[in-house]
Amino acid sequence: MSVSDNILSIKNDIPDHVKLVAVSKFHPADVVQQAYSVGQRIFGESRMQELEKKYTALPKDIEWHFIGHLQTNKVRTIAPYIHTIHSVDSWKLLSEIDKQASAVGRSICCLLEVHIAQEESKYGLSYDECIRFLSEGLWKDCKHAYIGGLMGMATYTDDKDQIRSEFKGLKLFFDEIKDSYFPEDSRFSELSIGMSGDYLIAIEEGATMIRVGSSIFGEREY
Numbered sequence: 001m002s003v004s005d006n007i008l009s010i011k012n013d014i015p016d017h018v019k020l021v022a023v024s025k026f027h028p029a030d031v032v033q034q035a036y037s038v039g040q041r042i043f044g045e046s047r048m049q050e051l052e053k054k055y056t057a058l059p060k061d062i063e064w065h066f067i068g069h070l071q072t073n074k075v076r077t078i079a080p081y082i083h084t085i086h087s088v089d090s091w092k093l094l095s096e097i098d099k100q101a102s103a104v105g106r107s108i109c110c111l112l113e114v115h116i117a118q119e120e121s122k123y124g125l126s127y128d129e130c131i132r133f134l135s136e137g138l139w140k141d142c143k144h145a146y147i148g149g150l151m152g153m154a155t156y157t158d159d160k161d162q163i164r165s166e167f168k169g170l171k172l173f174f175d176e177i178k179d180s181y182f183p184e185d186s187r188f189s190e191l192s193i194g195m196s197g198d199y200l201i202a203i204e205e206g207a208t209m210i211r212v213g214s215s216i217f218g219e220r221e222y
C-alpha cells in the first residue's frame, strides 16, 4: 500500500474526534507531500534539523508537532512555527517555550509527558512528579505556553493487556488532573497515546491524539 492509501485506511478506522499525527521522522519531504496530498495536515517530528528542513520545504498550512526529547537551547528555532510539543517534562523547558513563544507573539500547546512504560527512561514525569509540577503552580504564569494535555508511551511489548492497563491508568490520571487543575480550562483536552502497534487500544482507552509513523510511512532506516 502507498503512503496515501495508508493514511486513508487509518483515517477510516478512527473516529472523527481523534487527531492523527503522522510521524514522518526519518522519511523524506516527498513522502510527507504524498500524505499531504490526501488531506493529512498534522505531522510529528523528533529531530530539530529534520523538522527545520521539512518545515522549509513543505506547505505552510501543515501543523507541526514536536514529539521527541527537546533541549531548551533548541526551542528558539522552532518557536516561530511549532504548533504542539508533546514532550514537556520540566519547568525549565516549559518556561523556555513560554519565553520564546512570547518573543514571536505566538501561543504553543504543550503536553506533559508522563512516563507510564516499564522500561527505564530519562524522559517523562512519573505520576508523582507530574502532580508535584502542577501543584507548584509555576506554569500558571505562562502566557504563551499552555498545558494542553498529557502524552504517554506504553511499554514496548506484545502483551496487549499490559498496554491497555497502562493507557487506562493514564486516562484515569488525566481525568483527575483535569478536575483538580484545569476544571475551567477547555484547552486542557488532549490525551496523546497510541502509536502504530497500539493506536486502536489507545482510542478505546480515551486517546484524542494518536502518533502513527511506521504504519503510514513504512519502517524507518536509521
Ligand SMILES: *Cc1c(COP(=O)(O)O)cnc(C)c1O
Residues within 6 Å of the ligand: 023, 025, 046, 067, 068, 153, 195, 196, 197, 211, 212, 213, 214, 215
Ligand atoms: C517514533 C515515535 C512514534 C511513532 O512510532 P511508530 O511505532 O512508528 O508509529 C510515536 N511517538 C513517539 C514519541 C515517537 O518517538
